[in-house]
Amino acid sequence: MRPQKSNQTLINMHPKPFIKWAGGKQALAQKLIDYFPEKFNVYYEPFLGGGSVFFYIRPKSALLSDYNEWLVNTFQAIQKNWVTVYQNLVEIENTKETFLHVRSIDPFSVDLFTRAAYFIYLNKTCFRGLFRVNKKGGFNVPYGSYQRRYADPDNLHAVANSIQGVDIQAVDFEMALGNTKKGDFVYLDPPYYKFGGYSDFNRYTDQQFNEGDHYRLASVCYELSRKGVYWAQSNSNTPFIRSLYAEDSIIEIPARREINLNSGARNITELLITNYEVANKMQISLSE
Ligand SMILES: C[S@@+](CC[C@H](N)C(=O)[O-])C[C@H]1O[C@@H](n2cnc3c(N)ncnc32)[C@H](O)[C@@H]1O
Structure with missing residues (x-):
């Protein structure tokens, strides 16, 4: 499956994530889906983020979710009426003053379409496009001073269609x-378990995703396997994660992290864990 941009109808355009998201899988999506089951019933993606993997496969029957309500509301607003989101968005000025004003507004005090426009605006204009909140759930990233388009209407339309x-x-x-039922497929991309000495990004919501959540996730995966649901999970290449999934199939994947609190881009290895045998076990590389 390759992304295709059609000049004829927007419905054929392959959507791209409309926001930048820490841990986003845009660069890896094509490689990851080589390891997905060829056939399944309903597709589930419970750590949706920017949605890059969903946009790549666009299954007909899907349940998409995330614990970040503002993010999810943005998808819901685009689904209902992408044009209103777009119109609200392009009206907001890209200045530090406006940024600070929008950042100070409680997103849940405005209507769904304005909330979605604020979300995309802050994501596009904040420093390094890094969505991060404080303990009270308030967006706290400084202004980034970038002169870039907030949204591509063709892409927003394609997102809405998908x-x-x-x-x-x-x-x-x-x-x-x-x-979930037997024959469904779940792709899991949680906030990664922290590397020793390496501060992984995990402030997507007011709740941090901690070691207890990784244990909880492992027991949910165990239950999915018991029901006959297929799942694949991306996570850090750490002894802790390997020990949680010792009974499952594990492959290493070279991956590039774009948002890293210690340095800029760097190459590291991550895991793709599955509860089914992957047909194609060749090493996959980002440089291919
Ligand atoms: C690594 S990101 C997913 C990135 C996504 N695959 C992409 O390509 O953009 C992890 C996501 O998990 C979400 N999250 C954190 N805690 C969660 C929870 N308890 N339940 C569901 N989602 C959660 C975060 O809001 C974040 O969007």
């Missing part, structure tokens, strides 16, 4: 997977 009829929810991953 999520028509899709269930999108702001819930914790465990709740999102409660109704």
